[in-house]
Amino acid sequence: MISHRNLFKYIFLLLLITSISVIADVKGVIVDNDNKEPIIGARVSVLNTLLGDITDRKGYFFIKSSSDSLLLEIIYAGYEKKTIVANSKDSIIINLERKTYHSNELIVSANKKTESIQNVPISVSLIKSEDFSTRNISSIDYALQYVPGVEVNQDNVSIRGSSGFSFGVGTRTIFLQDGFPLLSADNNDIKFDIIPILFIDRVEVIKGAGSALYGTSALGGVINVLTAKPSTNPLIRMRLYSGLYDTPKYEQWNWSDNNLTNKGLDLAYSQKFGDYGIMGSVSLFSRDSYKRYDKSDRISLFLKQLYDFSDYTNFELTANYSTSVTDDWVYWNGLDSALIPPTNTDESIAITSNKLAISTNVKHIINDISFLNFKLGVFNTYFSNMLDADNSEYRESTGNTYFFETQYSNSINDENSLISGIESRINQVNSFTYGDNTQTILGAYTQLENKSISSLIATVGIRTDQELLDTIDTKIQFSPKFGLNYSINDDITLRGSYGRGFRAASLAERFASVQFQGFNVIANTKLKSEISQSFEIGCSYDIINSNEYLNIDISGFYNKYEDLIEPTFEENSQAVIKFMNIIEAEISGVEIDLTFETEKNFTFKSSLTYLNPKNIVENKDLKYRSNYLWYNTLNYQLLPFELQFDYRYKSKYNEIDDILGLTIKNHDLKIDAHILDISLSVYSDLFDTKTKFTMNVKNALNYYYLEMVGNMAPIRFLNFQIESEL
Amino acid sequence: MKKYNTILLILFSLFIFSCDEGLAPLNKDQSASLNINIKFINDWPKKDSVLGLRVAAFKLPPSESLLGEITSGNANISDLITDYDIDSKNIEFIYSKLPLDLKYIVVAWQYESDITMQRIVGVYNNSIKTEPAMISLDFGDRKNIEIEVDWNDFPPQPF
Numbered sequence: 001m002i003s004h005r006n007l008f009k010y011i012f013l014l015l016l017i018t019s020i021s022v023i024a025d026v027k028g029v030i031v032d033n034d035n036k037e038p039i040i041g042a043r044v045s046v047l048n049t050l051l052g053d054i055t056d057r058k059g060y061f062f063i064k065s066s067s068d069s070l071l072l073e074i075i076y077a078g079y080e081k082k083t084i085v086a087n088s089k090d091s092i093i094i095n096l097e098r099k100t101y102h103s104n105e106l107i108v109s110a111n112k113k114t115e116s117i118q119n120v121p122i123s124v125s126l127i128k129s130e131d132f133s134t135r136n137i138s139s140i141d142y143a144l145q146y147v148p149g150v151e152v153n154q155d156n157v158s159i160r161g162s163s164g165f166s167f168g169v170g171t172r173t174i175f176l177q178d179g180f181p182l183l184s185a186d187n188n189d190i191k192f193d194i195i196p197i198l199f200i201d202r203v204e205v206i207k208g209a210g211s212a213l214y215g216t217s218a219l220g221g222v223i224n225v226l227t228a229k230p231s232t233n234p235l236i237r238m239r240l241y242s243g244l245y246d247t248p249k250y251e252q253w254n255w256s257d258n259n260l261t262n263k264g265l266d267l268a269y270s271q272k273f274g275d276y277g278i279m280g281s282v283s284l285f286s287r288d289s290y291k292r293y294d295k296s297d298r299i300s301l302f303l304k305q306l307y308d309f310s311d312y313t314n315f316e317l318t319a320n321y322s323t324s325v326t327d328d329w330v331y332w333n334g335l336d337s338a339l340i341p342p343t344n345t346d347e348s349i350a351i352t353s354n355k356l357a358i359s360t361n362v363k364h365i366i367n368d369i370s371f372l373n374f375k376l377g378v379f380n381t382y383f384s385n386m387l388d389a390d391n392s393e394y395r396e397s398t399g400n401t402y403f404f405e406t407q408y409s410n411s412i413n414d415e416n417s418l419i420s421g422i423e424s425r426i427n428q429v430n431s432f433t434y435g436d437n438t439q440t441i442l443g444a445y446t447q448l449e450n451k452s453i454s455s456l457i458a459t460v461g462i463r464t465d466q467e468l469l470d471t472i473d474t475k476i477q478f479s480p481k482f483g484l485n486y487s488i489n490d491d492i493t494l495r496g497s498y499g500r501g502f503r504a505a506s507l508a509e510r511f512a513s514v515q516f517q518g519f520n521v522i523a524n525t526k527l528k529s530e531i532s533q534s535f536e537i538g539c540s541y542d543i544i545n546s547n548e549y550l551n552i553d554i555s556g557f558y559n560k561y562e563d564l565i566e567p568t569f570e571e572n573s574q575a576v577i578k579f580m581n582i583i584e585a586e587i588s589g590v591e592i593d594l595t596f597e598t599e600k601n602f603t604f605k606s607s608l609t610y611l612n613p614k615n616i617v618e619n620k621d622l623k624y625r626s627n628y629l630w631y632n633t634l635n636y637q638l639l640p641f642e643l644q645f646d647y648r649y650k651s652k653y654n655e656i657d658d659i660l661g662l663t664i665k666n667h668d669l670k671i672d673a674h675i676l677d678i679s680l681s682v683y684s685d686l687f688d689t690k691t692k693f694t695m696n697v698k699n700a701l702n703y704y705y706l707e708m709v710g711n712m713a714p715i716r717f718l719n720f721q722i723e724s725e726l
Numbered sequence: 727m728k729k730y731n732t733i734l735l736i737l738f739s740l741f742i743f744s745c746d747e748g749l750a751p752l753n754k755d756q757s758a759s760l761n762i763n764i765k766f767i768n769d770w771p772k773k774d775s776v777l778g779l780r781v782a783a784f785k786l787p788p789s790e791s792l793l794g795e796i797t798s799g800n801a802n803i804s805d806l807i808t809d810y811d812i813d814s815k816n817i818e819f820i821y822s823k824l825p826l827d828l829k830y831i832v833v834a835w836q837y838e839s840d841i842t843m844q845r846i847v848g849v850y851n852n853s854i855k856t857e858p859a860m861i862s863l864d865f866g867d868r869k870n871i872e873i874e875v876d877w878n879d880f881p882p883q884p885f
Contacts, residue, residue: 254823335752336753
């Protein structure tokens with residue numbers, strides 16, 4: 001038994017030994033061989049070790065080393081892999097040759113380790129940092145709307161039909177920032193506005209049940225936002241944008257004589273000073289909205305600090321904060337007056353919302369083949385509609401999620417690697433609306449990856465979770481996963497996977513007692529966890545010639561759900577809602593992704609997702625799910641100009657809650673959605689800064705469609721943006 | 727490059743053929759009208775004290791000066807009625823920002839050259855002069871109301 005005192009001694013000794021062993025550093029910059037532009041996000045690894053770095057926004061990397069010379073391997077999508085010997089005396093410049101065709105991206109979320117996207121057994125989509133800029137995205141939920149197979153209905157994210165509409169509570173997609181979950185303790189919903197847009201390196205979207213590694217909420221998939229690393233040289237970024245909604249075509253919908261605008265400002269600073277790195281940003285956002293009583297004002301802050309205790313141990317401390325005041329829009333007055341709330345709405349009520357997340361991450365490399373990762377953090381959320389407590393529509397809640405995870409990774413040998421971990425999540429809520437309740441979820445997982453058969457990667461894993469709650473006896477959840485990835489040759493890869501997912505009901509779904517705008521939500525303390533079984537097979541095929549690249553990825557999937565929790569209207573009541581375990585469901589479908597790129601900077605991406613979402617109990621379609629999603633992007637760069645078209649098609653919902661008609665006028669309208677966005681950017685080196693001017697038009701054809709029952713989707717919006725980097 | 731143009735053309739054609747303009751209002755009328763018939767009873771005041779009459783329709787009951795309410799957008803006001811000693815008069819308001827609740831509709835008498843010198847002489851009500859009535863308008867509505875101005879008995883003044 002090691003006492004606490006001795007434990008600190010060992011840790012101190014370990015830190016001392018590791019710091020003494022440092023002799024020198026290797027640093028340098030990775031650039032494109034043709035245009036000498038820095039390459040951002042390239043992975044630089046010391047071969048046969050776990051040491052390495054990812055290049056920052058100026059292409060720099062930095063590796064602590066105890067050797068005079070190192071064998072480095074540099075990998076970046078779209079470039080030839082390079083291996084070089086680097087010595088520690090001078091900063092080096094490494095030129096990467098462009099491949100004549102596309103190559104695989106690196107991801108971390110599928111198996112909690114860095115690996116090629118081509119080697120994972122499930123479907124993964126990426127959103128890159130440049131997408132946020134070109135599309136003028138101020139919140140991640142908007143970026144997710146372009147991801148194949150993903151639908152965003154107001155704040156509900158649905159991956160391949162996993163979610164319908166649930167009044168903003170109980171997400172079936174876990175949302176992470178650098179592996180740290182950002183779901184509120186009460187509603188278990190995603191807080192998109194807390195993410196620092198300027199520091200997003202990429203967003204990884206894993207499709208299918210992911211509970212074998214991520215536990216509760218990963219029923220339909222995983223969204224992991226990876227933030228950038230501090231820049232070796234000082235980096236200042238600024239983004240200023242302002243846009244204007246078009247006047248509605250029909251006078252009936254024109255409710256304002258004023259110009260309706262959205263505007264925002266993002267400022268970010270990043271720098272590394274030796275072993276210490278710091279990143280900070282502030283974002284201001286103000287929305288008039290195209291709807292009356294839908295205004296919002298928001299301030300978001302972000303601070304991340306990193307410190308390398310040694311070349312084996314590093315530490316990260318991250319803080320996200322956001323505060324907002326938002327009107328309480330719920331649904332329209334009717335189709336004839338679609339952009340204003342019902343006439344009896346008290347439009348003086350606004351929701352004040354604060355969020356604070358503080359997380360730490362310590363990574364310690366034990367030896368060349370194994371490392372430990374500790375995550376510890378808290379996520380605090382608060383909201384209130386600021387009414388008097390004796391008002392029947394008063395809503396208020398404060399929640400804290402405490403999160404802890406320890407992960408151990410071991411490359412046992414060339415053929416096998418193991419990842420294991422333990423995790424706890426405590427949701428503590430003190431709320432007028434949801435009562436005072438605490439929910440604890442304890443989990444442990446392990447996963448083995450085997451490469452003993454040539455060209456085949458096999459993955460097997462299991463996770464167990466136990467939910468602790470006073471009101472219900474919960475069962476231990478076992479979530480296994482299996483995956484196979486087989487490369488027939490350099491061009492064709494086959495994959496197959498099975499995973500189980502579960503989601504413990506949120507405290508809001510169990511304990512809500514609230515009235516708002518004609519709805520009355522009542523508690524159901526006996527809610528059980530909902531379960532999913534997820535199967536997928538897929539094939540990725542590359543067709544390559546000297547100057548063109550075509551990738552076709554086809555996947556077929558089948559997801560079975562049990563005890564699915566849905567908001568249900570009580571019988572003989574007008575609008576009394578109770579969350580119930582009522583549905584057995586299955587969602588099968590096919591997704592086809594196509595990517596075509598040329599050396600002449602022409603890129604075309606198209607994805608078609610067919611979904612067959614069935615409510616087995618009632619033998620009809622699940623509510624609020626589209627059958628077809630067809631997303632397309634066409635990008636052409638003729639520097640300094642860049643032109644992009646995004647076209648999305650979503651088929652109308654077959655099923656909705658008919659009883660909504662008692663509260664919402666014209667609730668039964670159903671319509672396909674056709675959305676065209678156009679962006680034109682100009683790159684400039686004005687005032688010795690990298691500056692990008694972008695004009696984009698969202699919903700360029702001013703097509704009027706619904707984003708939810710009684711909710712008109714955004715009308716045409718013209719935006720101007722300046723983004724600059726020092 | 728020719729085949730890229732072909733891809734673009736196919737996509738554009740698909741796009742054009744596949745969509746219309748989406749949702750539209752059910753009611754094609756883009757406005758509502760409110761016709762106000764003012765009936766005058768009893769003898770008019772002296773002519774030199776009737777600088778004019780106006781009809782004002784308030785979305786919310788006024789809380790400050792009538793002019794202040796009008797400039798803040800809370801009220802619509804008719805042109806000055808300069809007729810004298812008449813029995814009735816029709817005024818029509820056309821509204822396009824709908825639906826709309828009008829909670830206080832009045833006839834105001836300007837009795838001096840100073841435009842702030844106004845007095846409420848008639849209120850749209852449910853037969854009780856002290857209780858102003860509300861009227862709701864939506865697209866396509868054509869509503870008629872009547873306001874009685876009794877020169878011997880003015881309704882309560884708002885402030």
